[in-house]
Amino acid sequence: AYAYGRQAASEAYDRLLAGAAFEIGRSVSIVGGSVVVDLPVSAFELLALAPDDRVFYRIVDRDGATVTGNEALPPPPSISEDVAFYVADFAGEPVRLAAVRRRFAERAYSGAVDVFVGHTTRARSALAWDITAKALLILAAAGLATVALAAFAVRSSLLPLARIESELLGRD
Numbered sequence: 001a002y003a004y005g006r007q008a009a010s011e012a013y014d015r016l017l018a019g020a021a022f023e024i025g026r027s028v029s030i031v032g033g034s035v036v037v038d039l040p041v042s043a044f045e046l047l048a049l050a051p052d053d054r055v056f057y058r059i060v061d062r063d064g065a066t067v068t069g070n071e072a073l074p075p076p077p078s079i080s081e082d083v084a085f086y087v088a089d090f091a092g093e094p095v096r097l098a099a100v101r102r103r104f105a106e107r108a109y110s111g112a113v114d115v116f117v118g119h120t121t122r123a124r125s126a127l128a129w130d131i132t133a134k135a136l137l138i139l140a141a142a143g144l145a146t147v148a149l150a151a152f153a154v155r156s157s158l159l160p161l162a163r164i165e166s167e168l169l170g171r172d
Contacts, residue, residue: 001139005131010096013050013124017098018083020046021117024057025102028115033108035059035067043117050123056095057118062111073116075099094121 023043029036037059047055058069074088076099084099097118104111 001135002128002132004135005128008131009124009127012127013096013119014085014098016046016049017085017096017117017119018100020044021083021098021100021115024059024117025100025113025115028059028102028113030104030106030109035061035109035113037068039068047117047119050119052122052126053119053124054093055117055119056090056097058116060114060116062109062113067113069116073097073118075114075116079114088118090118095119096121096124 020043023040023046024037027038027040027043029038039057044055047053056070056073058071058073059067060075061067073090074097076084076086076097078084079099079101082100086097086099088095088097095118097116100115100117101112102115104113
């Protein structure tokens with residue numbers, strides 16, 4: 001139950017991270033050969049759905065220089081897909097991050113801009129435990145129902161024997 005809860009919570013919060021990273025990636029533009037970012041508020045509103053978590057972001061240009069965000073936020077091992085997810089320890093706390101790469105091929109700027117967005121894992125863990133508790137509650141209720149049905153079946157099966165016993169005891 002806990003493994004299922006962790007997986008479901010992880011998938012839900014990873015979608016939030018990916019959505020925020022893609023939104024920020026779409027807001028990146030090139031002006032005069034420089035990377036310019038107009039951070040969309042909606043990206044952070046998505047991440048605000050986990051109110052207990054701290055949110056981090058970093059945008060890195062083709063040379064590895066931080067355009068905006070927290071410079072200490074670690075990059076992923078590699079970005080080989082549309083979005084790469086990874087876990088890092090940041091500020092003494094585990095952080096789940098999504099990395100998105102946006103490529104530019106313009107006269108003034110040719111290369112990639114990487115967007116890293118992450119948040120702490122408090123809400124993710126809380127959701128996993130909530131799913132686990134509800135699944136275990138359902139399993140416990142199903143177990144009790146099974147025991148009750150088994151007791152009823154055994155009693156019903158043995159009822160004719162009790163009648164036979166009383167009839168045998170009633171004979172001379």
